[in-house]
Amino acid sequence: MPIVDCNREVKNIYVTSTNRNTSQYPSGNSYTLYLTTPIKDISKVEILYASIPNTMYNLTNGTDVISFTNNAVETIFTIPVGFYGATTLATAIYNASWSTSQVKCSFLPAEGKFLFTRSTNFVMQILTKELANLLGFTFPAYEQSIDASTTPYATNIAYTGLFYIKSDYVVDMNVNDGVFLDIQELRTMYNECAPQGTPNDTTNNNTANRSFGMIPMDVSSGCIKRFKKSGDYDIQVDYTYPIQKLDRLTVSWTDKNGTLLNFNGADDNAFILRFHTLRKNLC
Numbered sequence: 001m002p003i004v005d006c007n008r009e010v011k012n013i014y015v016t017s018t019n020r021n022t023s024q025y026p027s028g029n030s031y032t033l034y035l036t037t038p039i040k041d042i043s044k045v046e047i048l049y050a051s052i053p054n055t056m057y058n059l060t061n062g063t064d065v066i067s068f069t070n071n072a073v074e075t076i077f078t079i080p081v082g083f084y085g086a087t088t089l090a091t092a093i094y095n096a097s098w099s100t101s102q103v104k105c106s107f108l109p110a111e112g113k114f115l116f117t118r119s120t121n122f123v124m125q126i127l128t129k130e131l132a133n134l135l136g137f138t139f140p141a142y143e144q145s146i147d148a149s150t151t152p153y154a155t156n157i158a159y160t161g162l163f164y165i166k167s168d169y170v171v172d173m174n175v176n177d178g179v180f181l182d183i184q185e186l187r188t189m190y191n192e193c194a195p196q197g198t199p200n201d202t203t204n205n206n207t208a209n210r211s212f213g214m215i216p217m218d219v220s221s222g223c224i225k226r227f228k229k230s231g232d233y234d235i236q237v238d239y240t241y242p243i244q245k246l247d248r249l250t251v252s253w254t255d256k257n258g259t260l261l262n263f264n265g266a267d268d269n270a271f272i273l274r275f276h277t278l279r280k281n282l283c
Helices: 086-101 129-135 206-210
Strands: 009-016 030-053 066-070 073-077 104-108 113-118 123-126 141-144 163-166 178-183 213-216 224-228 236-254 270-277
Touching (some): 009 030, 009 236, 030 213, 066 086, 086 113, 123 129, 213 224
Antiparallel strands (some): 009 270, 030 224, 030 236, 030 270, 066 123, 123 141, 178 236
């Protein structure tokens, strides 16, 4: 009986969340798709292309998040949730609180910090860790204003005659430097997240360690990240022990902590995988 020589095979699979069962998977952050023809003896998988909406909010809870005192009376304010830049967040706080608190909120682009000012002394409390991080304050944040006349800013017209509070550190509005593509059937032990703490600390991030790859989100909020193998970097996994059979793809998009992303209704995402096999699947 003649021996059949089955050469290696390369196969591309286009995956899109629009093909999911929307009754079973209403959101595009997690879904399962089934392959028409299973792929066997997979030795390597690459990502050629991916399209992911950068619509995750950096302020996910805006209810009762900041307060100011006015004549010893504290008033708590609510801000709409959204994906804020520094100037738009300053505007949102100003719009929500100015008529009652008379506290002006502005962003100092040269310093990368927020500035809160009023003609009289005031106290500011930031009531959530999320907003404190966005505004550049250490949480819990109970901040007493400073009389500018007692500081080096006494002759600075931006501070003259005012009491002020300024961010503790330079702000970072980007909460997702990258998003993780977790495909249950293609998880690998070869992707790791550097542990925190001492050299003997074995704490690991399960998502980073087990996910297929990370897509850098280097586009503005509200835009679409279009990852390209040729323009970004190689994402590929070589399997020491080939995957014998693949008939489905269980997809999850998560942040670095393993939490499913909330695309806020922009649930269309897609990617192309290239599979390398040890033999032709028709052999």
